Amino acid sequence: MNDRRLAEQVRIVGSGLLGASIGLGLRGHGVDVIVEDASPSARNLAIAYGAGRAPAADDAPGLIVVAVPPDVTADVVAAELQRFPDALVTDVASVKVAPLDDLRSRGADLTRYLGTHPMAGRERGGAVSARGDLFTGRPWILAGHDAISYRRAAPIEHMILDLGAVPIEMDAHDHDRSVALVSHAPQLVASLLAARLRDGSAASLGLTGQGLRDTTRIASSDPALWVQILGANAPAVADVLRPMRDDLDAVLTALDAPDAPASRRVLADLLAAGNDGVARIPGKHGQDKRYTALVVKIDDKPGELARLLTEIGEEKVNMEDLRLEHSPETKVGFAEISVLPQKAHALAAALEARGWTLMEAER
Amino acid sequence: MNDRRLAEQVRIVGSGLLGASIGLGLRGHGVDVIVEDASPSARNLAIAYGAGRAPAADDAPGLIVVAVPPDVTADVVAAELQRFPDALVTDVASVKVAPLDDLRSRGADLTRYLGTHPMAGRERGGAVSARGDLFTGRPWILAGHDAISYRRAAPIEHMILDLGAVPIEMDAHDHDRSVALVSHAPQLVASLLAARLRDGSAASLGLTGQGLRDTTRIASSDPALWVQILGANAPAVADVLRPMRDDLDAVLTALDAPDAPASRRVLADLLAAGNDGVARIPGKHGQDKRYTALVVKIDDKPGELARLLTEIGEEKVNMEDLRLEHSPETKVGFAEISVLPQKAHALAAALEARGWTLMEAER
Numbered sequence: 001m002n003d004r005r006l007a008e009q010v011r012i013v014g015s016g017l018l019g020a021s022i023g024l025g026l027r028g029h030g031v032d033v034i035v036e037d038a039s040p041s042a043r044n045l046a047i048a049y050g051a052g053r054a055p056a057a058d059d060a061p062g063l064i065v066v067a068v069p070p071d072v073t074a075d076v077v078a079a080e081l082q083r084f085p086d087a088l089v090t091d092v093a094s095v096k097v098a099p100l101d102d103l104r105s106r107g108a109d110l111t112r113y114l115g116t117h118p119m120a121g122r123e124r125g126g127a128v129s130a131r132g133d134l135f136t137g138r139p140w141i142l143a144g145h146d147a148i149s150y151r152r153a154a155p156i157e158h159m160i161l162d163l164g165a166v167p168i169e170m171d172a173h174d175h176d177r178s179v180a181l182v183s184h185a186p187q188l189v190a191s192l193l194a195a196r197l198r199d200g201s202a203a204s205l206g207l208t209g210q211g212l213r214d215t216t217r218i219a220s221s222d223p224a225l226w227v228q229i230l231g232a233n234a235p236a237v238a239d240v241l242r243p244m245r246d247d248l249d250a251v252l253t254a255l256d257a258p259d260a261p262a263s264r265r266v267l268a269d270l271l272a273a274g275n276d277g278v279a280r281i282p283g284k285h286g287q288d289k290r291y292t293a294l295v296v297k298i299d300d301k302p303g304e305l306a307r308l309l310t311e312i313g314e315e316k317v318n319m320e321d322l323r324l325e326h327s328p329e330t331k332v333g334f335a336e337i338s339v340l341p342q343k344a345h346a347l348a349a350a351l352e353a354r355g356w357t358l359m360e361a362e363r
Numbered sequence: 364m365n366d367r368r369l370a371e372q373v374r375i376v377g378s379g380l381l382g383a384s385i386g387l388g389l390r391g392h393g394v395d396v397i398v399e400d401a402s403p404s405a406r407n408l409a410i411a412y413g414a415g416r417a418p419a420a421d422d423a424p425g426l427i428v429v430a431v432p433p434d435v436t437a438d439v440v441a442a443e444l445q446r447f448p449d450a451l452v453t454d455v456a457s458v459k460v461a462p463l464d465d466l467r468s469r470g471a472d473l474t475r476y477l478g479t480h481p482m483a484g485r486e487r488g489g490a491v492s493a494r495g496d497l498f499t500g501r502p503w504i505l506a507g508h509d510a511i512s513y514r515r516a517a518p519i520e521h522m523i524l525d526l527g528a529v530p531i532e533m534d535a536h537d538h539d540r541s542v543a544l545v546s547h548a549p550q551l552v553a554s555l556l557a558a559r560l561r562d563g564s565a566a567s568l569g570l571t572g573q574g575l576r577d578t579t580r581i582a583s584s585d586p587a588l589w590v591q592i593l594g595a596n597a598p599a600v601a602d603v604l605r606p607m608r609d610d611l612d613a614v615l616t617a618l619d620a621p622d623a624p625a626s627r628r629v630l631a632d633l634l635a636a637g638n639d640g641v642a643r644i645p646g647k648h649g650q651d652k653r654y655t656a657l658v659v660k661i662d663d664k665p666g667e668l669a670r671l672l673t674e675i676g677e678e679k680v681n682m683e684d685l686r687l688e689h690s691p692e693t694k695v696g697f698a699e700i701s702v703l704p705q706k707a708h709a710l711a712a713a714l715e716a717r718g719w720t721l722m723e724a725e726r
Contacts, residue, residue: 217577258595
């Protein structure tokens, strides 16, 4: 219970998924965690799940974690800074400029505040969904600013490390621009495309392949939460979407005269730009490695995929990624297995010798 | 070698991935397959791979399959109809209205032509990538029209069934509208979003999560082929993208005044429309089932995933889908396993009892 960096008593305000998960994780390291929430029933639920204890009159938290919706984050941070004049305060909202500007304009004590953003991926659920290991291996941004000293901020980094996450320092504006590009704009784009599916016939949707499934997957996200996130980061999101709208206008003009050479060039340039953009996404573990994909046919019966993976393990090959693909109206699936290029040929031969059918990979 | 429906000699014009794969598949059933190509070297390569034999003076094909790029499909179909006045002719281009209209305007003999589109998913590679089982379990659209009789078209359906694909009859206009919605527009949307990544910093792209990866995956497709596809189906693609552009304009206006109640409503409505749209995508096997997802933590060492799937098999649970998720800069992965809702609870308990760590699923 003592394998921890964090020495402070921690007060968590907001007992949703993130707050309760932080509480559970820190309690697992023996930290004294206080849970508070504007809703007493939500607070009591988080306490029942083991996220911490109820506040007491003699609480003296060294670190306060504000885990409330983006709209009210600055309000709650300001109130906590006032109420506990010796405490360091952080928040975990997924936007960082708006709360910082808001606090600065109120004259809040920024020498004791540093905002953060855990890239924990699952953004709904409440305390019932909380897990102490929610942050294991996830990047957790610290949005640095000039008013707080490195030394004063240290307990926040200790908490992040205790929770198994990876601290990454990033200026608040850079953070908001980054998440606008890699998270907020993609959310809207997926929703814009998925919204078109409302008008499609059942026969059309029956032809859906893996491409459309992947492109629209995140469109199932919670609207209420996303309206807050998008509202709080609106300028940065618009900066991504506005040039995209201009590109889309150019595409629509090209589609109106598809046989004109200039139109073909517009389409080809955009598709090539997409090639270039997607190639910039780092691979697994943040490295920019490229893997070779093998596509193996899998009969739709229990145990086939497990058998395949077991046999890949027997060939002493480490699988870097795996994607399953189904085609509608069929009982056959395909497993796309990514391996190091120098392993691909021998593995393909070994799997064929074991009776598996390999297909040519799409990419 | 005689387990086949198709009785005719088959001539395949175009020896790329699709043409050569059809040849390989039919040869596996003992069909006499002739391979032709405007490029003699491409033809000879396909023949070397076993896709068929070279043309001879006394060829009398009953079925001709035109497997050339969309731009020249109508030209080649018209030439084949003239050269072989008794043969049935089909094509496999991914657009269906343009070739049919073109052939009709030339006065081609449409009583012997029926266009098709195998949804084979892998659209590059040439004969070197060909596989006789490329079409196994895939939908294969027959774009019906009034000039050809059901009986005259039968050999095409026989070929599709011999190749293990699933024949689906669909009007040419319905086909083009359908693929515009489920394939062509998503391709452009993925490219439009991925194109924005060219301007992002490496630090921004380092925060990329599974959402952006999925949303942009197909942006790595071949521009040259897609320019042809989009050009040949331009009006239908524009019909999908134009209302999307209007929605995007409304979003941009909302992002300019994010605190206005009307702006919040615009964003909430779009996100909810995305929820509705993505919910219309059929599940595996074309059914509209919903599965429950369990997310299991996987250590990044060989054999862990195989062990998990083996143990799921031991629990006698059939996994309906599997998605792997990595976070950058970490050695931990997550497997999202979809199972029937009534199986989820017992499986989760069994896996936890076996020592696995389950996380709350995102959806």
